[in-house]
Amino acid sequence: MRRTVFQEDHEAFRETIRAFIEAEVVPVYDEWYAAGQAPRDFYYKLGELGIFGIEVPEEYGGAGEESFKYQAVIYEECARAGVSFGGSGVHVALCLPYLKAYATEEQKKRWLPDFVSGQTMYAIAMTEPGTGSDLAGMKTTAKLSEDGSHYLLNGAKTFITGGVHADRVIVCARTAAPTAEDRRHGISLLVVDTKSEGYAVGRKLDKLGLKTSDTAELSFTDVKVPVEDLLGEEHKGFSYLGQNLPQERLGIAFGAYSQAAAAVRFAQQYVEDRTVFGKTVASFQNTKFELAGCQAEVDAAQAVADRALEALDAGELSPAEAASAKLFCTEVAHRVIDKCLQLHGGYGYMNEYPIARLYADNRVNRIYGGTSEVMKMIIAKNMGL
Numbered sequence: 001m002r003r004t005v006f007q008e009d010h011e012a013f014r015e016t017i018r019a020f021i022e023a024e025v026v027p028v029y030d031e032w033y034a035a036g037q038a039p040r041d042f043y044y045k046l047g048e049l050g051i052f053g054i055e056v057p058e059e060y061g062g063a064g065e066e067s068f069k070y071q072a073v074i075y076e077e078c079a080r081a082g083v084s085f086g087g088s089g090v091h092v093a094l095c096l097p098y099l100k101a102y103a104t105e106e107q108k109k110r111w112l113p114d115f116v117s118g119q120t121m122y123a124i125a126m127t128e129p130g131t132g133s134d135l136a137g138m139k140t141t142a143k144l145s146e147d148g149s150h151y152l153l154n155g156a157k158t159f160i161t162g163g164v165h166a167d168r169v170i171v172c173a174r175t176a177a178p179t180a181e182d183r184r185h186g187i188s189l190l191v192v193d194t195k196s197e198g199y200a201v202g203r204k205l206d207k208l209g210l211k212t213s214d215t216a217e218l219s220f221t222d223v224k225v226p227v228e229d230l231l232g233e234e235h236k237g238f239s240y241l242g243q244n245l246p247q248e249r250l251g252i253a254f255g256a257y258s259q260a261a262a263a264v265r266f267a268q269q270y271v272e273d274r275t276v277f278g279k280t281v282a283s284f285q286n287t288k289f290e291l292a293g294c295q296a297e298v299d300a301a302q303a304v305a306d307r308a309l310e311a312l313d314a315g316e317l318s319p320a321e322a323a324s325a326k327l328f329c330t331e332v333a334h335r336v337i338d339k340c341l342q343l344h345g346g347y348g349y350m351n352e353y354p355i356a357r358l359y360a361d362n363r364v365n366r367i368y369g370g371t372s373e374v375m376k377m378i379i380a381k382n383m384g385l
């Protein structure tokens with residue numbers, strides 16, 4: 001079937017990204033992996049390459065594209081090469097939509113040029129030690145000062161991608177208590193400068209996979225956040241999260257499908273080379289059937305991911321559709337990558353083989369951005385159940 005989601009410009013961009021990955025990422029990826037994060041300098045390189053500015057309007061130094069398809073190309077190319085761009089996906093795919101949609105003109109002028117160059121890296125902090133799926137239960141507070149000049153931020157966040165390197169973090173905090181009718185009321189978004197007094201980065205967390213992305217704990221003790229750094233309207237943060245989560249979930253769906261497609265390629269190459277009992281592993285009917293089944297699942301996931309990507313670009317991707325795409329693609333990737341690892345035998349368990357890293361990296365796709373169970377709740381609610 002002809003794939004129609006990408007046009008000439010995207011394919012030209014793909015060539016640039018592929019060459020960049022070969023030159024700048026593949027040769028040093030093992031070092032990043034061992035260090036547990038991509039170096040800060042790498043993000044300046046991504047800024048120079050223009051990756052961060054693709055969807056930023058031209059007046060703030062970007063390319064003014066509205067399409068998420070360029071990010072999707074990056075997901076495919078990183079998966080194909082068995083690498084990642086560290087924690088920078090959050091900067092551009094998660095944080096930018098909030099800044100574009102809710103920042104005032106003054107804030108955009110202040111923040112976006114350095115966003116584009118990578119001088120200021122962003123992260124987003126929703127999850128807390130005591131609450132993840134149930135975000136309305138968050139306890140971090142931001143109390144407006146009596147003179148109305150600043151908020152006093154107190155609380156803790158965990159699992160924050162990019163949390164070590166971030167220069168500014170979009171922190172979700174309670175600016176008012178929930179009401180009896182609406183638990184979601186009273187949450188606001190503050191764009192916090194990580195150099196502020198009382199702001200602390202805790203442990204860089206040791207993860208099963210995604211070794212090159214810095215995931216950290218954060219804590220806030222009487223952090224003074226100027227009112228000028230409130231994003232959007234006070235108390236409306238929860239509805240902003242609801243509006244932006246579909247793009248985050250589509251990004252995860254697309255990344256998962258791309259990883260599944262890469263796993264099939266890695267497995268095919270491996271089984272064609274590996275000889276067992278005097279034959280290539282590829283010659284066993286079981287291998288052919290396993291890989292054929294995986295390819296069929298990848299084809300289906302690609303169709304879902306592509307369709308959701310088109311819908312996102314058209315401004316039509318509903319929360320339930322995004323949840324459905326995430327659920328489907330991440331569950332497919334889970335099954336496919338496991339089977340492809342199995343075909344590698346013991347070598348599949350060794351981190352020097354890309355399939356092992358893919359296996360570990362992919363596991364979180366069914367957890368972050370909302371778990372598979374939460375996706376099912378959203379889909380079921382949309383079905384009227």
Ligand SMILES: Cc1cc2nc3c(=O)[nH]c(=O)nc-3n(C[C@H](O)[C@H](O)[C@H](O)COP(=O)(O)OP(=O)(O)OC[C@H]3O[C@@H](n4cnc5c(N)ncnc54)[C@H](O)[C@@H]3O)c2cc1C
Nearest residue numbers: 124125126127131132133159160161367368369370371373
């Ligand atoms: C590597 C990594 C990076 C992350 N990056 C970020 C980030 O940058 N920013 C950020 O804010 N967060 C981030 N997260 C947090 C992530 O979004 C949460 O881990 C996720 O939403 C789940 O929340 P939780 O871990 O508190 O699990 P819990 O909410 O405690 O869930 C535990 C289990 O209960 C299930 N469950 C929950 N509610 C229900 C229900 N109603 N019915 C049935 N089952 C239910 C869940 O599906 C899960 O299986 C990251 C997490 C990881 C692992």
